[in-house]
Amino acid sequence: MASLSRRYIFRFGLWSAIFLVAIWFVLAGVALTGQVAYETDFFEPHYHLRPLTPAERASWVSDGQGQYYELRGEPVYFSLRTLRRFDQARLTLVLEDLDSAPVVEAGVLYDQTIWRYDMRPLVNSDLDKLSRLWEAKQSGDILFLQKERKYQSFEDFLSALPGRAETAVYYYDLPESFTPAITYNPCQETVSVPWPIRGAFQIYAYINNEDLDFSFSGRDLNENQDTDDIRLIVYYQQAVIQDKILADAGLDGQSGSVRSWTEQLLLAGLPAGVYKIEIKANDDIITDRMATKQKLFSFDRRLRIAGAEDIRLFTDSARVAAVTSNPASLGTIKVGDNILELSETYRQFEALTGTATAEISFPRGDIILSGDGVFSLSADQLVNPRWRRLGRDLDLSEIRYIIAHYQTPPVREGRTRAQAVFDLRGAYRENGEYGFIISLPGFKETDRPIRLRSLKVELTGRDWRVWLADLFR
Template structure:
């Protein structure tokens, strides 16, 4: 009897030990690799539900339809990882060409780094254009001129002739006939929240003076960081603390200034980032630079300004307001963009390679596009190459070449499958969760004609530091 009890105890302790070891393994992931999968048949502890609810339909027979853009899901992990390979099995039941997946990298700016899952524009062109593929990169040519990607990179065609997709091409940009400014430039249209802009320097110092106010709409701290980038590297930064108003909502602060000056910089394009939240208004920007172009968007604050003129090289232009008093007709050259509803984005496509003039009757409008925006036509600077997006007209924009970091989806019966590798080293992680996004630009839940994206499976393969590598690092310290 005692022997039987002893064997039972040993057996139970062995089971307990195995459970403890399994929990330890799952928590530490000593191999540095682990895979999570969601097939929508049951709730998943690791890959959580797609949200918000109004942009997805109920799960049906192990699939879920996305009806609005974007949707989000959290990935619960026991530790940090270096990269994630995200595989999605899906049907694109829509006319929209692009599906992307990404991870949150900046919570303040709510910015996601995205990678492609599907691009129908490239998929369709790859059936009729000349295609060269090498290690995840594709070169598409309307008429074959280059034998490989290296030859293309060494002898680029004119900027107007080619476009990029998910490819970072570094090329020095020198605007012809540039001369430093001999007088100050002032932007006295108030801007709300964060923004980025390009400027250009040649034999001059960088000099910007910002005037800020804090609306104190929310109770959070509202610090401001102004960052300077050259060739995608952060080279200077300046910080302004919160105004110190605590517990008093909607108490507008006094004006505060921040001077941002950097000497001895080489000639070239620079990016300035004002990193803050929507409580902050940039009431005025003064500079000695002659070129200043806001990247992809500009949000005009409510200061009762009238008859505002901007210029853009964007082909796709969008406008939105949350203020009923600011509904209006916006003119883009001779085209009309009717802003007749709050909390809704209205779009306009104006193809061509020329600068367009935008006329707004009122402020408190968010403008966005696939190019840059300036308050004077001679301030435009656009160092970026053309990008393939949902509204790209290859023929209308005279595109003869496309360089893309992209692989075509695989077809499995009626389902498509594709994967994207996402860098997690700079990803935002809180409460043991990474925040992911699936984006289908142009998909709106209120527009039934746009269709849906049906998902049957999401698989995430994580890779990170092994336990042995971690121990070696600790020993070195």
């Protein structure tokens, strides 16, 4: 009898320990304090910080100098796997050998349909050099540079903004504005874009004493198995004024059955200024026809022109990049006075435009064009309300002021400890994973690789006090 009770006591002890451990796992997963941190020096696999990909650009090395990732190309990606959602992530990278990568940026995936990342700067050696040469004021994480002191403070600068030609921004949003170069009168005729567009795109349109009037029609190819929602969003001064999900353009899934879609955008009584229209769609969606009554409109930054011939457009970008997945589209693209030779599929080629406004022409479509400016049907139609952005192609001789959302990272014993903070509340999360990107603008495969020594993510989110308050609300 005594031995039986000892046995049951022993069993009770063992099983209680099991359930206590199980409860501990659940509480650790919930993260009651709302804070959790994951760090890896790549010595062994980490459940939460997935390996960097693709392997041809990021290879794990273990040698006499320890374990690290060697970055030989860009961009590279990694996933952060979490057990719950968080509000904010602070990313810390320890990097070495940055001579061939003066700029390092990182981002978190926000929109999986159009692969938009919310990017943040980590390292900018060019800005660090300018901070030593120009008048510099650091206020928290805002860096304000003046070639010669004119403003006593950053606040003085904001209250009396100088001309756009002499100002550059770096991850800082100044109010967008645009003034037509000549006296503007609304157009009475409809202008049609002469080529079809594949996937997502954004338009800047200027209106003054007229309706915002666009019409779109096209096809849903239904070639891939994703759902084919089309979302039309209109922005004014960076605020959303209309957000519409269009009626299902076609059958969901990989049916292969092509269905057509059509949509009219007509907004009256709007104040004069620049409006941004965003068509958010995946590459199953073709916009065959886009027509507008607006005289001044341009496509922002990226445009995938579908099947067409003898394409001609204009841009204010300093550099244009092109890539195609169609062998029939390979060939020569004229960019201003320069030539961009598109000689391989699935590889991006670039060319400088060399002028403030450049003409682009190429014989066949199915090419993705991208640049740091806008694209339009004629040089007179260019509408770009954005401020000039600090980058490798910006001519600094005209720039007198730079505002940056940036802090110079500390360097110790040759290692740079760079940090960036991301808002995760709108970030895309699938199967418990957030997607991150590390970008090295201008870095080429032939450059000397840089080393990533460690990666740390500190997450902050709702804690037990917020949950308790919600429970009793």
